[in-house]
Amino acid sequence: MADDTDIGEGSGKFPATRHSAVLAAQSPNLIERERGLSILVAAYWKPIYKYLRIRYREGNEEAKDLTQGFFALALEKEFFSAYDSQKGSFRTYLRTCLDRFVANQKKAALRQKRSPGAPVVPLDFEVAEGELARSEPAADRTMEQYFHDEFVRSLFALSVETLREECALRGKDLPFRIFERYELDRDPDERLTYERLAEELHIPVTQVTNFLAFARREFRRIVLEKLREITTNDREFRDEARSLLGVSE
Amino acid sequence: MRWLSDETVRHLKRVAEWPDLGETKYRPLEELGRGGMSTVYLAEDTVLGRRVALKVVSTAAARPEIVERMRSEARVIARLEHPGIVPVHDAGMLPDGRVFYAMKRVDGKRLDELSRKMSLPERLRVFQRICEAVAFAHAHGVVHRDLKPENVMIGPFGEVLVMDWGVAKVLAEGAGESFVSPTPEPSSCSTAAGTIIGTLAYMAPEQAEGSNGQVGTAADIYALGAVLHFLLTGRPPFDAGAAERRARGEARLAPVAPRRIDPEVPRPLEAIVLRAMAAEPSQRYATASEVAAEAARFLDGERVLAHREGLFERAGRHFSRYRTPILVVFAYLVARTILFFFARG
Numbered sequence: 002m003a004d005d006t007d008i009g010e011g012s013g014k015f016p017a018t019r020h021s022a023v024l025a026a027q028s029p030n031l032i033e034r035e036r037g038l039s040i041l042v043a044a045y046w047k048p049i050y051k052y053l054r055i056r057y058r059e060g061n062e063e064a065k066d067l068t069q070g071f072f073a074l075a076l077e078k079e080f081f082s083a084y085d086s087q088k089g090s091f092r093t094y095l096r097t098c099l100d101r102f103v104a105n106q107k108k109a110a111l112r113q114k115r116s117p118g119a120p121v122v123p124l125d126f127e128v129a130e131g132e133l134a135r136s137e138p139a140a141d142r143t144m145e146q147y148f149h150d151e152f153v154r155s156l157f158a159l160s161v162e163t164l165r166e167e168c169a170l171r172g173k174d175l176p177f178r179i180f181e182r183y184e185l186d187r188d189p190d191e192r193l194t195y196e197r198l199a200e201e202l203h204i205p206v207t208q209v210t211n212f213l214a215f216a217r218r219e220f221r222r223i224v225l226e227k228l229r230e231i232t233t234n235d236r237e238f239r240d241e242a243r244s245l246l247g248v249s250e
Numbered sequence: 251m252r253w254l255s256d257e258t259v260r261h262l263k264r265v266a267e268w269p270d271l272g273e274t275k276y277r278p279l280e281e282l283g284r285g286g287m288s289t290v291y292l293a294e295d296t297v298l299g300r301r302v303a304l305k306v307v308s309t310a311a312a313r314p315e316i317v318e319r320m321r322s323e324a325r326v327i328a329r330l331e332h333p334g335i336v337p338v339h340d341a342g343m344l345p346d347g348r349v350f351y352a353m354k355r356v357d358g359k360r361l362d363e364l365s366r367k368m369s370l371p372e373r374l375r376v377f378q379r380i381c382e383a384v385a386f387a388h389a390h391g392v393v394h395r396d397l398k399p400e401n402v403m404i405g406p407f408g409e410v411l412v413m414d415w416g417v418a419k420v421l422a423e424g425a426g427e428s429f430v431s432p433t434p435e436p437s438s439c440s441t442a443a444g445t446i447i448g449t450l451a452y453m454a455p456e457q458a459e460g461s462n463g464q465v466g467t468a469a470d471i472y473a474l475g476a477v478l479h480f481l482l483t484g485r486p487p488f489d490a491g492a493a494e495r496r497a498r499g500e501a502r503l504a505p506v507a508p509r510r511i512d513p514e515v516p517r518p519l520e521a522i523v524l525r526a527m528a529a530e531p532s533q534r535y536a537t538a539s540e541v542a543a544e545a546a547r548f549l550d551g552e553r554v555l556a557h558r559e560g561l562f563e564r565a566g567r568h569f570s571r572y573r574t575p576i577l578v579v580f581a582y583l584v585a586r587t588i589l590f591f592f593a594r595g
Contacts, residue, residue, distance in 0.1 A: 135253065135255075136255070161254070214268075221267075
């Protein structure tokens with residue numbers, strides 16, 4: 002079919018595919034590898050840190066060292082270069098690498114392995130620790146599911162942050178405020194309507210719906226863009242998008 | 251960077267699915283419902299100033315075959331202009347490639363939710379309307395293939411609408427036949443040979459066996475019998491265990507007779523159910539109109555053709571049907587008899 006559904010594509014309205022951060026992390030060029038890795042770190046460091054804390058019951062300091070050590074070693078040893086998208090998602094590969102890394106590190110002295118330049122991006126472990134305290138993994142979730150859940154949380158949080166920044170840059174603070182109030186800060190028991198929000202903000206209802214539509218559209222675009230960045234090809238991107246946006250009832 | 255609770259993450263998944271209708275005349279208002287393949291939104295048609303239901307394929311299901319199914323579903327419904335079939339107003343594609351179609355917003359309840367509150371005659375009248383809509387579809391070469399109470403909506407003014415034509419099959423119009431839906435889902439899946447489409451608890455044996463080439467209007471007749479079974483007993487003809495057995499090769503498993511579940515079910519209605527749900531397609535009613543006519547006969551106190559009634563049953567039916575004139579004649583005769591003896595005395 003000529004016009005098969007393409008998530009985030011189709012009419013060319015969405016920006017062109019960005020160069021995959023996973024492919025960049027596999028590059029023989031150190032600068033390119035660092036660029037790719039910094040994107041991957043931003044998306045994955047929290048899921049990795051929390052995974053280490055929960056699965057391996059590592060202490061706060063040990064988990065920090067392991068997280069930083071993992072990315073530092075990834076940069077140094079280029080172990081993302083062995084990733085083959087035909088064999089599964091990058092997320093699964095990453096977790097396997099992490100498990101292997103932890104097993105190796107338990108035998109070796111971790112701190113000596115750390116590069117002087119690590120981490121690639123500043124990691125706020127205090128924040129991650131605080132989040133961990135607020136949300137215990139559900140008893141019925143496997144560690145694989147937990148890692149996925151934390152990855153989704155991290156990706157969405159990054160996307161919300163990007164949306165906020167982009168809105169601020171474009172002078173669209175009000176659409177972001179509306180998005181924040183309606184989609185993020187809403188109490189589940191609160192019956193917030195467009196009309197009520199319009200009253201709160203002293204603007205017409207149509208403006209609320211238009212701004213909200215704009216912010217939702219932008220949020221979707223950013224999420225898919227980020228997802229595309231951390232996948233290697235169209236197929237993996239689509240699979241990940243389906244897995245990410247498939248809402249379990 | 252802000253922390254997002256589990257609830258917010260779940261909500262944001264929905265937000266990320268929110269359709270971008272910026273280049274269309276529709277403005278999405280709220281999510282009405284979500285299925286395995288698509289989400290239905292309440293939207294405003296800004297040109298005509300009316301509210302419509304907008305069915306949008308889900309990102310999670312956005313495979314080419316699902317997109318084609320949605321398109322075909324829209325086309326199938328569009329050709330079925332009948333008061334019992336929800337009309338499609340428009341169809342299109344979102345900028346991100348997802349397909350949608352706009353249909354009449356039905357502000358009603360599903361039959362499975364409402365039927366318990368309805369009297370038997372009310373349920374039968376709804377059933378007749380379902381049969382009429384299905385008969386209309388059959389006359390236009392369309393087999394629904396997933397008839398069940400969950401796919402019937404009752405509007406606020408008693409309108410009966412047969413919904414969800416997503417797995418409908420268009421019978422030959424010239425050479426061969428075309429299928430509307432080739433999509434794997436828990437309840438319905440690909441039309442490739444040997445795979446099952448529809449909902450097992452209401453599905454004809456030939457459909458449950460995956461013999462898609464043999465699935466014709468008789469499969470809908472079977473499902474109509476199953477719907478009537480539900481309307482009489484309050485439960486599907488096959489429970490989860492039996493449906494599972496049917497999926498595992500016992501497709502011809504007979505349904506539990508309605509009177510075994512509820513002895514109060516009138517025998518003629520049970521007979522309609524059992525004839526419609528005959529394992530052999532040739533043993534079933536030939537058309538949905540015949541099923542509707544049988545229900546009408548029962549409501550009118552006439553003899554149901556599928557039921558061989560005994561003498562007492564026939565007498566009882568005649569009494570029920572002609573109760574008033576019989577009682578008048580009886581009262582007259584009693585009065586005459588009393589007067590006769592009074593005059594003699």
